[in-house]
Amino acid sequence: MRVVAVSRVLDEVDIIEAFVRHASAFVDHHIILDNGSRDGTIEIIGRLAEEGLPLTVYQSPSICFSDRDMNNWLYNEAVERHDADWVACLDSDEFYDERQLPGGLRNHLQELENSGANVVAVRIPWAHYNYTTRDDATENLVPRRITHRTEVAADGKVIVSWRLAKEKGLVLEGQHDVYLPEGSQGRVVTEQRLWIAHFSERNAAQYVTKVVRGWAKILTAGEACMNRGFSAHYRGPFELLRDRPETLLRSESFLERKNEDRSVVHDPMDYRGGPLRYTPKNDPEMQSVRALVGFLSDVCSRYGELTDALPVARAYSERIERRIDRLI
Template sequence: MRVVAISRILDEADIIEAFLRHTAAYADHHVILDNGSRDGTLEIIRALKDEGLNLTVFQNIAVSINERAFNTLMYYHAAAELQADWVLCLDADEFIDDRGVQDGLRVALDHTMREAPHRLCLALPYFDYVRGAQEIADEPIVPVRMPVRRTRANRLRKVFVRAPLDDAVISNGNHGLMLRGTWLPAQGLPGLRLAHYPHRSLYQMAAKSAKGWAKIQAAGPAEITRGTSRHYRPLFEGLRDAPQTHLLDARPAPARDDPRLVADPITYRGGPLRYTADTDERMRAIRGMMGYLDDLTARYGRLIETCPEARAMNDAWNRDVTRLM
């Protein structure tokens, strides 16, 4: 049995090394598609590849959302080029947690493949781990630093998918599998889940939300209407309209006795870190947002330079004057 992980990434320097080392304990190979990282993420990945981790890295600098196409492209690369039997669809802030699986993930996947060949994908619940409550200051390994999770799983699930499958499509966010135009129901595997670390610092979350919602807006009004990644919108608009509220005011840490939280550290399987620097999160956030702004404006300039209709529309917008007072 051959297991391959696939991941899209963008500016994940604080977590990427721990994520790749941990996932390597479960997967034979990891396919990565970088969307234009500027914060040192690629340098860390290059060092890990030089060290011997089995990594394939692509890059597509997308200034608008195109997750489904990227996820599906990586799936077919894993299936066709790497002969995957299972493809683990993971974001860089999601860590496999198989403590509740007898004999571990790989044995369970092998058993499922042999004993239930009709099960083409598994749906994993994922739990958000939070900052503040019992957080271990100065610990560079994020899953070790943040041992407290929320008691309820997220409403959506993430999928691990059998391979090879013809006409398969992996959804935005890795939340589902479409096969020949139909979304497949997916069952879970008892005890298997993901630990999710989306909010690791105020500045990391601010930059993530700013880039995330900007990509939705750059994709056009239809994407906004569909509700794609709408969870980024409130923080994006808050940063736009009142950044001091989100970046200067200290947020209270969750109470230790909050019934919605439980100390439940995962078993981190990646070993020590070698390449993750102690980075100023404010400067890392600025680098990431400026990198995205650079890519976005460069694409915009090329568009109006090469498309007369876009040039005419841009000129019309630039001439538009509205009296405010």
């Protein structure tokens, strides 16, 4: 049985090395699609590949929302080019934790493979680990610095079988679930004993970067994506940062205590990746500036390319820029 991980990454310099090393304890190969990182992420991935970790790395400088197409391209790469029996869909802030699963992940997947039950995907719940004032700021390894989690969530990510393609199914946006056509005999099951430790909020600066870039991608993708509700959880904080940034950036509660309440549990995950060799010292604010300015540079360059390539786009842009509206 062959397990291949697929991941899209973007500006994850603080966690990418730990993520790749940990994932290698569970999978036979890892396909990574970088979406235009500018903070040193791709350089770390390159050094991990030189070290001998089983990686295939692509790059697509995506500045807008194109989630489903890219997720299914990755799935097909894993199945068709790397002979995957199971495709582990993971973002770079997601770490398998099999402490509660007897026999571990690979044994469980092998049992499903042998069962003849036509399972096309396994849903794995998230355990959200986010920054608190109890974190050890001197610890550079994220899964050891952030050790408090909330209750295990109902939602999460999927591990997808090669049988999904046979059933003419698709991996959906966010890799949270799969689509099966009407009449399909494929089954999707949920495995509550396996968790994904999800380090989505590692510090306030990283969270701001994620929000700004996440909603900016929806804005660049146009009204259709916005109306379908993609990444809608970014809209509120994005608009706060745009209109009233002091609400967040001068809030002690947001900067230091956003994730602290009585439901938080101290439960360090089982990190399996070993020591770090290439990750720079954690410097959230400078990493955030580098990522956001890099993204702004890419958006502006793409805008310039469009106006150069399409006379109609230049004419439309110039028409907008000549518009004068009376406000008062």
